[in-house]
Amino acid sequence: MHLNLRTFISGMGPLFLAGAVRAAEAPARPAAKGSYPRANDVNPYLKHRNNGLVSDRFPDAVVTGHDDRSYRFYTDLIAGKMVFINFMYVRCRGICAGNTEAMCRIHDALKPRMGKDVFMVSLSVDPAEDTPEALRFYMETREAKGRAGWTFAVGTPADTEVIRRVFGAYDPDRKADEVVTNHSGMLTFGNDRNNRWAALPTVSNLGQVLHSFDNITRAPRSRYI
Amino acid sequence: MKQKTVKANVQNPSRRSFLTRSLAPMAGVAALAPFVKTFGKAARPELLTDPTNLPPTPFNFTPFTVPLFKPPVIQPTALTPAPGSAQASLGSAAVYHGIAPEFSKSHPAHGADWNDAALKTYKVDILPTTQQILPGVETPCAGYNAIWPGPTFLSNFNEPCVVRVTNHGDTETSLHLHGGHTPAHADGHPNFYVHPGKTRDYYYPNIVPREHPGGPFDMSEAPSTMWYHDHGNDFTAINAASCHAGFHLFTDDLEKQLIASNVLPPTYGDTDVPLAFSDRRLNADGTQFWDPLEHDGYLGDLICVNGNAFPVMKVQRRKYRFRFLGAALARVFHFKMSNNMPFLMIGNDAWLLPQAVGATSFTLTPAKRADVIIDFRNAPKEVFLQNAYTQTNGRGPDKIDLANAKPVMKFIVEGAPVANDIKVAVGTRLRPHVPILPSEIQTTRVFTFERGNGVWQVNKELWDPRRADAQPQLNGAERWILQNKSGGWWHPIHIHLEAHQIQKINGSRPSAFNAAKVDTSILEGNTTVELFMKFRTFTGPIVFHCHNLNHEDMRMMKQFDPRPPGSPSPLTGQSFSVPPEICGIPAEELADPHNHLFL
């Protein structure tokens, strides 16, 4: 009765299945350059959870890291961890530079924990262009290279779209949502073990982000949801 | 009225056993587990709200069978150690977060005419409990004294109270008295927490602003319908979903006179009834459906009134005073009666109107209150309160569809018309309004609310708890222009501290209902509201913010700090410098060698 997403995704039909298989290869181009692939408005992942984990809804799609390795989005990057997750793309001339800079400051502040119990994932929303090589170039130019526990990753367009929706990183106004330069500048963070997640603007006051992260990741698992 | 009744495989609609639960020892409360019931295949009564992409509540139920719950009145109780004593001071074991410095007679803001001798003290425990949102389905939650809505406070003008709040929940909390005029320490600032396991003394002087510094109290500012709710950031939305809300009603001589002369019914008597409207969505195990990654606005499919979905109330053929409260996180209601009989609007937000005005329907956003008289004298035997707003996402409501309004609550009208009914009618004079004059305005400020790259900005800035975004002169008056440039999104903007007076909505004078005092201005999509406001009695920091709680948790918020001339705010944006006694957080906890953590 209760459908676990990670077993669910393999049955999602050709679109998602194909996405998972193709992940390690060069991803297909979206129909219109510079815009998101159109996805069904209905989020297939919002199932009744019966007190399960929020992350039951995180797709376990295969994504490619900046290090050319394949990762399962949930199992390898999130499961059992405290994680910061944001969305970026290499060609961005807007908010990405500031966001990545802010992530670097968070990384500095949490340095002793990074790669041990705290991790970061920056997922590309421009899967057509962002090869692992492009991600490496971006990391080098943005001071993000060589930082422990921080994975830049790119998935297929279809998987990216689903992940973006699950994380609420989209605009309910479809027109606004289709413009990739409008992409979300929020930083989602949480703790898979206590099932608590929240989000703030990535470029929020650093103290605010660290304090909230602490609040969210240390609180015990809620009894109420 | 076509009413869909689903197969009644539920027990008798059992009235909640709040008394036994609120008296239960902590150990017993902690042992409460979700009580799972299976009701077979889910049906979807057509009264459930508009389709979203969220899963519908999977329970069968018969609507309009559960009697409306009226929260009990909280009784004063002696507090040990006494508020303000050394044993209850900041950092103490008993009251870790202390009490507002304004509690002390020697504090400059503490007026010589504040009636300290009339102090009442109360105890509120935030306790894990369960709630029957649907009859027979136990939904785990945490409530003020383990009930939802929490117990109702009845306060009188200049009878101060201290509410000792202990957080037995597992998240940070902060308590805001919405519509109140309170010191910053007790205002529920989002960072002025009550930590889990800790206690804070909330000091409410229950005074009103003065006509001018040192002058008499401005009784036009006396509130009627306040409410209290969670305000701790990161957890406001989930705490609200966990049922943190209650009423705090206030009366002064003028309102007592209206009651004595039979214009209004006795406060909180049988015909003065609070109605807190919210929406919930349940999982199959009775827990609430909650998506912490939903930032646009939570929408439930069960409309709850005072904690129960689709209740019923028996009424006599007479006038009732209802204190409508928008307690939903994001849902906007537009109310009408199923037989189109009119409402008599007597108050907006906390304050009685200068005179009663009629309405056939009205809008209620999150945080808004509407003080409403409904006259059942000529009503049919059954009549429904209906919601005409359709809403399919947290951005805001879609459209008012009066012809297809959905019932949220049923009234069964009994007996013959009652003699000597209350006399309030259209045009009845209630609370005289003293307008803030353009000549009093010292400063004009513009606040533009925008959505940029999926996050909320005000004047292109993000929330910073270290920065006072405005420093009005203490006891001064200002013109604020609130602009909503976030596309079609709705934002009910709540300004703490005291009432504000709407001057213009999109350049036009507001309706009589909106033209006096409010504490929450609705910014519909692409709307500009111009308002006048005074900043009296208390220094800050004090916040104003969107009351869509998902937006609020994403920090759609700013703060101001009223200051006397020549005494600038310590909130310079550089380091967090609210003194420990103001924020109620001991200095050790504020220590921040790296200037990273502010609290």
Ligand SMILES: [Cu+2]
């Ligand atoms: Cu809002």
